Amino acid sequence: xxxxxxxxxxxxxxxxxxxxxxxxxxxxxxxxxxxxxxxxxxxxxxxxxxxxxxxxxxxxxxxxxxxxxxxxxxxxxxxxxxxxxxxxxxxxxxxxxxxxxxxxxxxxxxxxxxxxxxxxxxxxxxxxxxxxxxxxxxxxxxxxxxxxxxxxxxxxxxxxxxxxxxxxxxx
Amino acid sequence: xxxxxxxxxxxxxxxxxxxxxxxxxxxxxxxxxxxxxxxxxxxxxxxxxxxxxxxxxxxxxxxxxxxxxxxxxxxxxxxxxxxxxxxxxxxxxxxxxxxxxxxxxxxxxxxxxxxxxxxxxxxxxxxxxxxxxxxxxxxxxxxxxxxxxxxxxxxxxxxxxxxxxxxxxxx
Numbered sequence: 001x002x003x004x005x006x007x008x009x010x011x012x013x014x015x016x017x018x019x020x021x022x023x024x025x026x027x028x029x030x031x032x033x034x035x036x037x038x039x040x041x042x043x044x045x046x047x048x049x050x051x052x053x054x055x056x057x058x059x060x061x062x063x064x065x066x067x068x069x070x071x072x073x074x075x076x077x078x079x080x081x082x083x084x085x086x087x088x089x090x091x092x093x094x095x096x097x098x099x100x101x102x103x104x105x106x107x108x109x110x111x112x113x114x115x116x117x118x119x120x121x122x123x124x125x126x127x128x129x130x131x132x133x134x135x136x137x138x139x140x141x142x143x144x145x146x147x148x149x150x151x152x153x154x155x156x157x158x159x160x161x162x163x164x165x166x167x168x169x170x171x
Numbered sequence: 172x173x174x175x176x177x178x179x180x181x182x183x184x185x186x187x188x189x190x191x192x193x194x195x196x197x198x199x200x201x202x203x204x205x206x207x208x209x210x211x212x213x214x215x216x217x218x219x220x221x222x223x224x225x226x227x228x229x230x231x232x233x234x235x236x237x238x239x240x241x242x243x244x245x246x247x248x249x250x251x252x253x254x255x256x257x258x259x260x261x262x263x264x265x266x267x268x269x270x271x272x273x274x275x276x277x278x279x280x281x282x283x284x285x286x287x288x289x290x291x292x293x294x295x296x297x298x299x300x301x302x303x304x305x306x307x308x309x310x311x312x313x314x315x316x317x318x319x320x321x322x323x324x325x326x327x328x329x330x331x332x333x334x335x336x337x338x339x340x341x342x
């Protein structure tokens with residue numbers, strides 16, 4: 001179960017596997033209810049306006065999103081071997097259902113951010129690549145995201161190509 | 172109730188109101204289960220790959236999306252005074268929930284298309300403007316969409332401004 005805390009022995013095995021695979025002890029896993037204590041909201045505030053949430057506000061928001069099941073996946077990067085473990089990066093995928101393409105599904109990647117002190121280590125790319133895999137496994141016919149023009153090359157490293165323009169109205 | 176068929180007298184009153192407001196008898200309303208018979212899927216196929224759906228496939232897809240409640244709204248344009256009523260335009264809004272902005276909501280406008288024979292009458296703009304209103308009423312802090320560069324001016328008529336680039340991976 002990715003959405004619950006693994007047993008210590010499992011966590012140790014996962015950490016060892018992560019090191020073997022990537023040469024890095026940072027693991028990518030699903031957001032957990034206890035990540036409020038690990039700076040998840042503060043990390044999001046490096047991306048956009050994100051006022052702090054109380055523990056109960058965080059729990060309520062977490063429950064709302066968890067109720068969407070595999071249609072809403074938030075991944076986080078954490079080094080469980082660090083003395084004080086913090087969330088180093090995050091990214092989200094939500095799955096939109098359509099009438100198009102015979103009742104097809106589209107994955108939307110949102111809210112990707114890497115802690116300023118942890119950039120340059122490829123953590124954001126690992127998060128995004130995993131989100132793309134999840135979208136593919138879920139049967140999405142495409143996965144899309146919006147970004148600033150400066151980030152085109154970054155997302156190209158994960159296989160994204162420019163497709164159109166994003167338009168917005170802020171209320 | 173926008174999601175159920177109005178009584179005949181109500182429909183007539185709505186048609187009269189639409190004519191009074193817009194000088195046009197076309198009404199904008201929520202998609203109904205019976206719209207499969209009015210060419211809804213064929214209309215979508217003018218936008219993107221959209222194989223025909225059997226009545227039961229349509230009903231299943233309709234039920235899946237209806238279960239999302241006000242987090243997924245499909246609007247259609249129809250002229251109930253036409254001899255053979257068809258869906259002339261459509262557009263969709265889905266509401267994404269976030270941790271950002273204190274548990275904020277973002278409206279995504281998707282799958283806007285106007286029947287080739289009904290273009291130039293402002294039906295698409297009426298659909299999109301209503302979707303934007305719904306997003307605002309739902310408490311979204313912004314509403315976004317992706318389009319081709321050629322459609323920037325079209326969506327600017329509804330208040331949208333260019334915000335970024337859309338990136339995609341097709342599986």
